[in-house]
Amino acid sequence: MSSTPTADQLRFDTLLVANRGEIACRVMRTARAMGLKTIAVYSDADADARHVREADEAIHIGPAAARESYLDIAKVIDAARRSGADAIHPGYGFLSENEAFVRACEDAGIVFVGPPAASIKAMGDKSAAKARMMDAGVPLVPGYHGDDQDDALLKREADAIGYPVLLKASAGGGGKGMRVVESGSEFQAALEGCRRESRAAFNDDRMLIEKYLTQPRHVEVQVFCDRHGNGVYLFERDCSVQRRHQKVLEEAPAPGMTAALRRAMGDAAVRAAQEIGYVGAGTVEFLLDATPGASQQQDGAFYFMEMNTRLQVEHPVTEMITGQDLVEWQLRVAMNEPLPLRQDQLSIDGHSFEARLYAEDADQDFLPATGVLDRFALDLVGADLTSAQVRLDSGVATGDTVSMHYDPMLAKLITHGPDRASALASLNRALAALDVQGVITNRGFLQRLTNHPDFQAAHLDTRFIERHEESLFASRGLDQQSLASAALVALHQLSRESESDSPWDRHDGFRVNGPRQIRIALCDPREAAEAEPSSLCVVEGRHAASDQAWQLSIRGPGESRAEVSASLTELPGDAVAITLDGHRRRLQARLLGQGQQRNTIVLSSPEGEVRLCWRRIDAIDHGQHEVESTLTAPMHGTVVALLVAPGAAVSKGDALMVMEAMKMEHTLTAPADGSVEAFRYAAGDTVGQGDVLLDFLAQSADSVHDKEAL
Template sequence: MFDKILIANRGEIACRIIETARRSGIATVAVYSEADSAARHVRLADEAHLIGGAAARESYLCAEKLIEVAQRTGAQAIHPGYGFLSENAEFAEACEKAGVVFIGPGPESIRAMGLKDRAKELMARAGVPVVPGYQGADQTPNVLKAEADRIGYPVLIKAVAGGGGKGMRLVEKAEEFLSALESCQREAEAAFGNAHVLVEKFLAKPRHIEVQVFADSHGEAVYLYERDCSLQRRHQKVVEEAPAPGMPEDMRRAMGQAAVKAAKAIGYCGAGTIEFIVDSSKGLHKDSFYFMEMNTRLQVEHPVTELITGLDLVDWQLRIAAGERLPLTQDQIPLDGHAFEVRLYAEDPTSGFLPQTGRLHHFSTPPQDQHFRLDSGVEEGDEVSIHYDPMIAKLIVWDRDRPGALRQMRRVLRETAVAGLKTNLEFLGRIFDHDAFAKGDVDTGFISRFEQDLIPQPGPAWPEILALAVLNELVPDRSSADVWDWTDGWRMNMALTSTLTFVDQQGKRDIEVTYEENGFRLLIDGREHEACVAERRGEDFTILFDGHKVQAKVIRDGQEYTIFQDGRVFYLHHYLPGAEAGEDMTGSGVIITPMPGRLSRLMVAEGDRVEAGQPLLVLEAMKMEHTLKAPLAGTVEQVAAQEGEQVTDGQLLVKITEDEA
């Protein structure tokens, strides 16, 4: 076994590998870019070394730098994780030449599975079922169309070097084929430098089911059962589960044996995943699956396999890379219970899943136990960078059966909170609350089919949500022993009435608040409500609102509120006249964003002369447009953002130098 390994990756997978290495007594060497100097994987590793700029091509994709650090630190092996160089045959080859073990398959296996057309030919020869299609060398448009006509519509055109949904087109009618082909080839050439495509039969109700395989250098291979990854958005996985719902035992065995056959056909060694497309239109049976592709690395969703088998797949990788035999034979591998994994992303589902960046002001989950596991590359206070994938964490649950695992995931999602940027948390919760998903009625079209149910629709905050924000402002945590430090509006004699203003997706919401003996009377949208705090523990509230109990988590960051209540997530801005950007009362010429949003219109440039009150820019936030004006007369010294840019709370936008008296 190795004494020291280098991890050629970042984020949660780097942290995951470090955890296993530490349990095995193996020292770890992390590498990091200039953007990752404070990253969690850097904090966890025994050593960490800077390898370049923020862009991946300047750091994590620089094979020479990675190998040089491994040699300099005495690391005997390199674990590539997934993504970056994990499926790069040239990198695996370079490691071999440098005398450093590549923890993964040999370069020949990576190349064999690297191109979809070649992989399908290899699998067909090995007796692995493949989807009817054409993957020939003749790429003449008329030949490709003739093959599509022969296969029968609908068909998929797929770039042979593709991935992540790029270079892929669905063609439902013969007359649409040639234009779709041209578009697909153009995209494939731009993304992969290879315009070669294949054509295959499109399955009407497909399920994406993959099988985890392991093979050693002694010629043995096993399968560790299947994962259902059918819930996808734009060909990107959203939810994974193991085992696949509704899978008959004879089909499980047939798929597993086909996956082992595929691995042995290319002399594979290490962890790999054989991805199958399954025609579920007539239910699952052993003749309904077809080889799609092989991922020659560890998968993002490997934790669900670990939870149903009780095995550490990274430990298996290390052992096999060190020359050991497979730890277990096929009949020794257990299958116990059911597991789900979701990918918690910094993205805004209400804006087309636009990626979000910024600081995690708050990040909390329930404690980890036998039912819940958290794999994350960030902690509260960390930054989600613009340079890399915006995944915050993987939330993974296990229970004895699928209904139990569903309940566990619903609980975990309701008890998870992220503030500082928008996430897909509510979107994930809606998936697990959906009746069709609970019944296991899943396929790759699930999310698009139920989009209206799953994607939160813009709308005003409920009265109880506004009440929670008001009570957070007015009712102290009472951790202070000195009642004179409290700011809850208590008076000796008379009632006090005041108005608080919040901004939500509807606009400004004025709440008139009257202090009463046992709570507050709130006037919201012309209706009176009674509210009081039953219990407050930090950010966790229990309030009584119009005679019923409401529990929520209220996260405040300056004037920004993120409120989590019964699976819903609400964003509010506490509007304070005189403290808003563009309403600077101190004479400062610095204009900052009052809330996260998009700079939809910029009306000035550096060097322009402006008058006090002159409009400078329009910020689109909370589905509203906010015009920010010059607080004073002067000259625009700096414009720090561009039209169309997403801006974060408190970000500098414009700086004005005041005219001399």
């Protein structure tokens, strides 16, 4: 390592952010507050992205494909030279843990806001990293991390560790080349499979073996080191709630931690960082044994997993409980300043949660979604929340396009409170207040997670979603309260649409010598294109004596009937107060009128989200009722295969064609019995979200006209 630079040698005033999305916006926000000039880089797909709009200057670096733009080291370095940037912040992902990029910055005389290349290299090889951690006295999961990769030796090591064991690619990450082996008889086949995956993903088939903890928690410690020999930990985060090894919800501090355990994990994390000569922000990840009966109160209950040599996505929860700006710490350390605080000056204030908002359909196996954000806003006023309680870190705004080219994370919703219960209550209210239209998100899934009794009780482990899959993804029937509330919102909207004082122009159900009366059909949006939705409900609304009061007659699925007295009062923002038979509830209510979600009512509360497709079905409505004659692309992507021939007769649910986007496949099926008249695209063609893919002729379509369907 070269001699320590002086502060003057590292001082910089222009910062290039070699990333995109919310992290680029986040880094530039602090950089501007410190008086630095900010430079963005962008691909063809991001020419009008939010991070480009917010930067002082922006440099185009190539096509949409990340490997030809954001991952191209030469183009990023050239952008820094062209803009006069004397420092580069890599954000996270892309080039943030690329030692070759760090060396390229050094060669170009540009300050890299992050650790030295040697530190990144030390933690990049998991086997070598664990050997160094063992030497530094950092607790490790029992396992084998040696260089000898003989099959028989690996089998003996697994037998000695005791099953179940976890096979992991030494050079890997993201779940590639990783399998749980339950018994010795399964070992050889699992080893061969992991090696194949590891060679394909990393061009490296070395394996390591670890004892598989049946109920682990993922607890990570935020560390910071400077070039003056100082190192501190800014406490821990619990990141146990994951899907496919990707974090979904994070919180700080970790529930159930004792002062002794927190100190032991923090000290171990600082030792790990200083062992590799670390500088800047890093995260040391541990497994904490949550198996019933395992002691979490003793120093030996946690095990080193890996170190992320960069800023983490979930760093805001640490900022919320410590009151520190971690990006400012990064920039000051990169300028060769000492750490702003000592360990004894750091303390925990309250509790914080972070929920990751993704453009994806959780009910369709987390299928990534694309499209234009017709609206993206957080209604703090309507939710009765303050900016001190809630923070929204996003890389998008209303009108932005969510493309197929990059990670589908739109934003991070972060809340803070004096304790876990209050911070969680604020998170649930903030999720309800988040208004995202035009693109499907995982907001409803996040609400189901945060309202789950085991999550609220902090019964956490890395297989939380897997263990509770049945309840988290269970089909939710339409209850009377939701039906009545949605119908009332629709009726209220129709009442507001009167265009003149003339009764002939009114849309509110006016009748001569009779009470105003409107009939509304409601159903689950996923069934809206079907001839006979199983969830179909009809509500007849009759105005009572007061203009705000309605008498609702509800005929639900299965011919169930109910009479409800209802009224609606508008509150600040998107909030409304809905009173049903004397029971008043506060909700966020929105009517969507564009794209695939058109004619949809969204009701959000801290308890969750309800979506219902609605349509007026009395004499004023003359809309088309038959099954849609076309099928449209649910996302931007590529046609992979056509599964039937034009003119072929098909049954409802038959697979018609396959699309691919963001490395995931989606199969489109027939909405009813009928035939495919023509395909409009061939295999290999690129299509946009909402593009008509094929012409479909429904069987006996005329019979649908008489049905009270949507």
